[in-house]
Amino acid sequence: MTRPDTEAGMTLIEVLVAITLLAMLATMIAQGARLTGRAWSTAEQRTNDVDDIETVRALLRRTITRAQPSFASADLSDLAIQFDGQPERLTLIAPRSGIEGGGEWVRQVLYVAPYEGAQGLYLAWQVDAPQRGGREIDTGPGATDRALLLDHVESVRFGYFGPPSPGEPPTWLTSWTGRQRLPTLVRIEVARDGAARRPWPALTMRTRVNTNPGCLYDAGRYDCRRASQ
Numbered sequence: 001m002t003r004p005d006t007e008a009g010m011t012l013i014e015v016l017v018a019i020t021l022l023a024m025l026a027t028m029i030a031q032g033a034r035l036t037g038r039a040w041s042t043a044e045q046r047t048n049d050v051d052d053i054e055t056v057r058a059l060l061r062r063t064i065t066r067a068q069p070s071f072a073s074a075d076l077s078d079l080a081i082q083f084d085g086q087p088e089r090l091t092l093i094a095p096r097s098g099i100e101g102g103g104e105w106v107r108q109v110l111y112v113a114p115y116e117g118a119q120g121l122y123l124a125w126q127v128d129a130p131q132r133g134g135r136e137i138d139t140g141p142g143a144t145d146r147a148l149l150l151d152h153v154e155s156v157r158f159g160y161f162g163p164p165s166p167g168e169p170p171t172w173l174t175s176w177t178g179r180q181r182l183p184t185l186v187r188i189e190v191a192r193d194g195a196a197r198r199p200w201p202a203l204t205m206r207t208r209v210n211t212n213p214g215c216l217y218d219a220g221r222y223d224c225r226r227a228s229q
Contacts, residue, residue: 009133010127059123060081063108064094065206067083067103068181080180084144084177085177085183087157088112088156088157089109089111107126108125108126118151118193119154119193120150121150122146123147125145141185143172155191158188158189159174159187160185161184161185162176162179168199170184172187184207185204186207187205
């Protein structure tokens, strides 16, 4: 009588089942890796976006709070200052960004312009602007004195808090131009161009100098004084 074989190999069905299970396991691992990579990329993008927003907000806050009421004209009878606040554009005089304390004053403009098929928030500047008769700031695509602050911007809205006319109670206005003083507050609202973009909380800043209409830029002193002094 022959002895039965107790070490029989795997049948064809068992091999097919094992291959199927391995294929399913490999598919699950691949899908998990893709989901993990996508989540990591999204989280990294949001983190970078947050960093960009906070950096831009800090720069805007520093620029606007340091705005100076420099005269727009050398005519001593003209007390209008160089501050042109429009609903979607703001031009002001402030010390050069990145310089703490005193420093040369430059005219700076915040505006939205096309950027890579969408729009971006830009800051352009002109060093000789505080001097009367300065040229217009170049905000075109080829401008060298401008920087992109934030991409994927749908719109920017500025608001200005102050009296509509002398003697009237202050309120929020959509423009502030041709005035003899700075607005008390400036508000910036930015809308991003995608639902996945992190919302931009409204930014409200108080100007430091708003009661001195007798300001004339002095290139040697970096401060305000009347031309007759």
